[in-house]
Amino acid sequence: MHYDTAIIGAGAAGMMCAAHAGGRVLVVDHARAPGEKIRISGGGRCNFTNLHCTPEAFISANPHFAKSALARYTQWDFIDLVDRYGIAWHEKTLGQLFCDGSAKQIVAMLRGMMQQAGADLRLGATASGFAKQDGCFNFSLQDADGNSEITADRLVVATGGKSIPKMGATGLAYDIAARFGLAVTPTRAGLVPFTFTDGRFAPLSGVALPARAMANGTAFDEAILFTHRGLSGPASLQISSYWEEGDALSLDLDPAGTLLEALRTQR
Ligand SMILES: Cc1cc2nc3c(=O)[nH]c(=O)nc-3n(C[C@H](O)[C@H](O)[C@H](O)COP(=O)(O)OP(=O)(O)OC[C@H]3O[C@@H](n4cnc5c(N)ncnc54)[C@H](O)[C@@H]3O)c2cc1C
Structure with missing residues (x-):
């Protein structure tokens, strides 16, 4: 089956990407539900943005990345989105915005946006054998419907960090980077006790x-x-x-x- 964009990982990044990619989009996740880390985020209420969000608040080997990303999509854009979905929120402290209700509302919002964009979501699915041939990415997909071969013009790897493997985290992105000869900056734990x-x-x-x-x-x-x-x-x-x-x-x-x-x- 051919897609314009194949996205591996239905977390925060994968779902947002699926909602905006355009064309025929496939989203693959080995978990049974999308956005599991969002569900537990912010103690179950999801600290979904910060009023004082600036590029300087991000740690990166490439500081320009946050500058360019935040120039195109700011905290105000996300607050506007949350408001449009009728999700009530409050500022807890230091500009940190949390849902009044539950982090599940953010998951439902992103899932809804993805569905509205017509993305094909395949959960409980394993993707393997990533390769690129004739300008097209290809991989094998195994899920409850059996095995299929996928080709896509664009491949987005949104499998998140390695923390909490019990919640589905894997090092697949690192394996794919190695396979395609991409340089990877050394990683270490952050935001930890x-x-x-x-x-x-x-x-x-x-x-x-x-x-x-x-x-x-x-x-x-x-x-x-x-x-x-x-x-x-x-x-x-x-x-x-x-x-x-x-x-x-x-x-x-x-x-x-x-x-x-x-x-x-x-x-
Ligand atoms: C306890 C906790 C609280 C947090 N609270 C907040 C908060 O309040 N606010 C905030 O902004 N951030 C919070 N974070 C951080 C936030 O959860 C992450 O930054 C965010 O989830 C990252 O999104 P992501 O899409 O990059 O990755 P993830 O959300 O991790 O999504 C990756 C997806 O890829 C899938 N995947 C992984 N490997 C494979 C594979 N081999 N094959 C198929 N699928 C695969 C996973 O199942 C998952 O669905 C918190 C994190 C934790 C652990």
């Missing part, structure tokens, strides 16, 4: 407070959460992307500088 092998924060486990987390000249003022295994909470997750093993991580537990005054008052 810190774990300490000595359990030093275990006695404080469950305590959350506003703090400033700092590493390598970058700082985030948000909540930190002590856990049995170490440090979590938004400030820890954010700063983790700027920290590498061996670097110093500093925490200011009185970022507003009001502790002395509070102690005086308490005395």
Whole structure:
């Protein structure tokens, strides 16, 4: 079967791409449902954009990518889309926008857009044997309907990052990049909690407070959460992307500088 565009991965990126690609579009995912990571995002309410979103907020080996992407599609475009689908939202803190109801509304919106564009969605499907011949991509597709050979003018690999394999994440994109001889930048975990092998924060486990987390000249003022295994909470997750093993991580537990005054008052 021939398509103008074949997209591997029905996550946030794959569905958005399917809605906008135009022509005959195929979307393939090995999961049983699309957008599973969106469903669990933002604690089930999906932090779908940020009012203060700028290219500088993105970490990339190629900073111009975010500039060009955000010049064409901004947070205001996405807010407009969410409004058109009647999804109620609120600003939680620091410009972070969440659904009032459920992240499932964002999944339903993207799925609806994809369907409206007439995309052919194949779930529970395995794609393999990627190759390019005569300017056309081809691969084998195996799903409940059996085996088929797919050809497409364009191949979009939107299989996401490797985190949470239980939710369907695989390294397929890296295998395809290797097969086609594409250079891949080294990857590492980002937006992750810190774990300490000595359990030093275990006695404080469950305590959350506003703090400033700092590493390598970058700082985030948000909540930190002590856990049995170490440090979590938004400030820890954010700063983790700027920290590498061996670097110093500093925490200011009185970022507003009001502790002395509070102690005086308490005395
Ligand atoms: C707990 C958690 C909370 C989060 N909260 C937020 C939030 O509030 N706001 C926010 O913006 N981001 C949040 N994120 C990040 C967000 O979920 C991801 O950035 C986003 O899902 C990435 O979209 P994607 O389309 O690139 O990849 P994914 O959503 O991961 O989609 C990839 C798709 O490809 C499929 N796939 C993978 N391998 C194969 C294969 N070999 N064959 C076929 N299909 C394959 C997968 O099944 C999946 O459906 C959160 C992430 C997590 C883990």
